[in-house]
Amino acid sequence: MRVALFVTCLADTLFPQAAVATVRLLERLGHEVVFPEGQTCCGQMHVNTGYPDDALRLVRRHVRVFAPYDVVVAPSGSCVGSVRHQHATVARRAGDERLAARAGEVAARTYELSEFLVDVAGVTDVGAYYPHRVTYHPTCHSLRMLRVADRPLRLLRAVRGLELVELPQAEQCCGFGGTFAVKNPDTSTAMLADKMRHVLATRADVCTAGDVSCLMHIGGGLSRLRAGVRTVHLAEILASTEANPAGGVAATPATGGAR
Amino acid sequence: MTETFLGMPATAPPGVGHLRGDEPFPVAARRALADAQLRRNVGHATSTIRARSAAVIGEVPDWPQLRAAARAIKTDTMARLPELLEQLETAVGRAGGTVHWAADAVEANRIVTDLVRAAGVDRVMKVKSMATQEIGLNEALADAGIEPVETDLAELIVQLGDDRPSHILVPAIHRNRAEIREIFLREMPGVDPALTDEPAALAAAARRHLRETFLSTRVAVSGANFAVAETGTLAVVESEGNGRMCLTLPETLITVMGIEKVVPTWRDLEVFLQLLPRASTGERMNPYTSMWTGVTPGDGPQAFHLVLLDNGRSAVLADPVGREALHCIRCSACLNVCPVYERTGGHAYGSVYPGPIGAVLSPQLTGVADNASLPYASSLCGACYDACPVLIDIPSILVHLRAQAPHPRGEAAAMAAAAYAMDHPALYAAAQRGARLSRLAGPRGRGLPPPLSGWTASRDLPEPPPQTFRQWWADR
Numbered sequence A: 001m002r003v004a005l006f007v008t009c010l011a012d013t014l015f016p017q018a019a020v021a022t023v024r025l026l027e028r029l030g031h032e033v034v035f036p037e038g039q040t041c042c043g044q045m046h047v048n049t050g051y052p053d054d055a056l057r058l059v060r061r062h063v064r065v066f067a068p069y070d071v072v073v074a075p076s077g078s079c080v081g082s083v084r085h086q087h088a089t090v091a092r093r094a095g096d097e098r099l100a101a102r103a104g105e106v107a108a109r110t111y112e113l114s115e116f117l118v119d120v121a122g123v124t125d126v127g128a129y130y131p132h133r134v135t136y137h138p139t140c141h142s143l144r145m146l147r148v149a150d151r152p153l154r155l156l157r158a159v160r161g162l163e164l165v166e167l168p169q170a171e172q173c174c175g176f177g178g179t180f181a182v183k184n185p186d187t188s189t190a191m192l193a194d195k196m197r198h199v200l201a202t203r204a205d206v207c208t209a210g211d212v213s214c215l216m217h218i219g220g221g222l223s224r225l226r227a228g229v230r231t232v233h234l235a236e237i238l239a240s241t242e243a244n245p246a247g248g249v250a251a252t253p254a255t256g257g258a259r
Numbered sequence B: 001m002t003e004t005f006l007g008m009p010a011t012a013p014p015g016v017g018h019l020r021g022d023e024p025f026p027v028a029a030r031r032a033l034a035d036a037q038l039r040r041n042v043g044h045a046t047s048t049i050r051a052r053s054a055a056v057i058g059e060v061p062d063w064p065q066l067r068a069a070a071r072a073i074k075t076d077t078m079a080r081l082p083e084l085l086e087q088l089e090t091a092v093g094r095a096g097g098t099v100h101w102a103a104d105a106v107e108a109n110r111i112v113t114d115l116v117r118a119a120g121v122d123r124v125m126k127v128k129s130m131a132t133q134e135i136g137l138n139e140a141l142a143d144a145g146i147e148p149v150e151t152d153l154a155e156l157i158v159q160l161g162d163d164r165p166s167h168i169l170v171p172a173i174h175r176n177r178a179e180i181r182e183i184f185l186r187e188m189p190g191v192d193p194a195l196t197d198e199p200a201a202l203a204a205a206a207r208r209h210l211r212e213t214f215l216s217t218r219v220a221v222s223g224a225n226f227a228v229a230e231t232g233t234l235a236v237v238e239s240e241g242n243g244r245m246c247l248t249l250p251e252t253l254i255t256v257m258g259i260e261k262v263v264p265t266w267r268d269l270e271v272f273l274q275l276l277p278r279a280s281t282g283e284r285m286n287p288y289t290s291m292w293t294g295v296t297p298g299d300g301p302q303a304f305h306l307v308l309l310d311n312g313r314s315a316v317l318a319d320p321v322g323r324e325a326l327h328c329i330r331c332s333a334c335l336n337v338c339p340v341y342e343r344t345g346g347h348a349y350g351s352v353y354p355g356p357i358g359a360v361l362s363p364q365l366t367g368v369a370d371n372a373s374l375p376y377a378s379s380l381c382g383a384c385y386d387a388c389p390v391l392i393d394i395p396s397i398l399v400h401l402r403a404q405a406p407h408p409r410g411e412a413a414a415m416a417a418a419a420y421a422m423d424h425p426a427l428y429a430a431a432q433r434g435a436r437l438s439r440l441a442g443p444r445g446r447g448l449p450p451p452l453s454g455w456t457a458s459r460d461l462p463e464p465p466p467q468t469f470r471q472w473w474a475d476r
Ligand code: SF4
Pocket: B327, B328, B329, B330, B331, B332, B333, B334, B335, B357, B387, B388, B389, B390, B391, B392
């Protein structure tokens, strides 16, 4: 299948390894990956912070850039959620019904990675190898906006060498919420503290999720604690094979771990 | 007096009632978060109700259909609210009641005060009611020399403790048994000094305290959960029986009701009476459902007054997106699942309506500028939308209101600049290469300048990657 990669601005800028892993995984599964270079950002930050007028130009760009492709895949539940649930609204709010209709068409062809793998490509065993104890955090937008349900867990269960451990109170928000973490830092930190407590209780080496944004937040907190647990995007785990293990994962955890 | 709907809909006036906090949410939240006892009390109570509610909702096979029906009824009601309210007014009048229209809190307080004065009493008993909390009726009555006595146990705890409610359904959720015992010992005249903190003992003490009030007070003030337009029937749903006492024993009953509480037909009640108790208290059926239509000669109150309260609701109705907030049946399910509410409690929201519904309702009633921090008091996790029995899309309304909030000038400039750069890929790529926030932040990404210091206070920033994805793709 020919797949257009929607990298998302945060992955592109700060977590390219998640996007690179997505490319390697999709290519290994026999898909042709293209990267439309005109893409930048879906505008979610602008919409969610109260700037739909600024977001409009980004929605317009996103729709223009991705309209030519039959299948668009992004390693982010949150950005796919924005494409599906916000783009048409932003367009309609600006009175541009034509853009709203086109945004709807692009949204219908846009998939979060686990949705694409399970529903479109029809695989749950992607041939990955990842010999670690892993816990999975279902990010809010994957869980409630996209309803990816157990697709990521089915993919993880099929990974050889991987020991999957259940995260207590997994469905509670980690406290990231985009600019929420900056505008309400104390509340965000209190939510993060509970999420980290639950992650540590699993005694996992790795906490994974389908969104680099939530992982940046959880990972940033764990790093501050020197907890010795790493955050790794789901795509990196799925891209990892015996011949080509995910980079850096075997590295010694930070010292002074709280586990 | 349907003029309420003509002309410019007005928002709730400042200086009266409890819809505005003294400080923005993040500031109030910080203080609440520092109170470990409060966090424990609220966390414990919400998780208990959450579990109980989930269990009894799981028993209902047609829950999704009930929610959809409730939503449809509410949408229809809001679309023809003026017509339904006139129908209600006529029906209440026909049944011997009197309807008063109050454009705002000031007018509603004056109407109730005048009615109590006309009845010649200086004390009223009250059924727990959000509408009267919203307009600050107790304070207005006290100013007029009339003593309001709350008869709901939790509301009484709040009143005796000179406190404010912090939950729609469980106003004293932030208090534990030991604290309640303290309040009773301190404030309740004639209380047994050997009172224990057993829930049954506390309830018995309150009952003894209230019994004399029930039997000697001639005027009661209530809210209403529902009003049926076709018959003029009012309904109050409660658990303790104090409401039933207030609604049946006095000579005069005054009900203050937000105009959105009307439902078209008796038949529509069926849907809400199934949804409300399971979503709110986790009960299959609430113990007391009291309904009354006007007055019945020789039985119950012989004078009935219904005060229909606008106080900003017409303004909410005028917004096609935001008006969904008026569908709320005040079950508090969204509070109980909200990770923000669970940690901050209700006082941080500054309004009598806390939690997710408060974050969308209060700013709309007052005008967003007066409550600008509330639409941001959410991580948009969506748990409230999943829990709401009438399917109010709270996250979408939050986002909608954020667009109306006044923005800090620096933030607006940064957002515009970011959008501009992101609309020009070459500029964007240059910015990516140049930005390297983490460098600014020093070792291990700590100590960013404000406003980003909120991030680095508790979290490290990631190490900047050697190249962006875009560069990797170009090089491959
Ligand atoms: S918004 Fe929904 S969940 Fe929240 S109190 Fe109202 S009806 Fe209940």
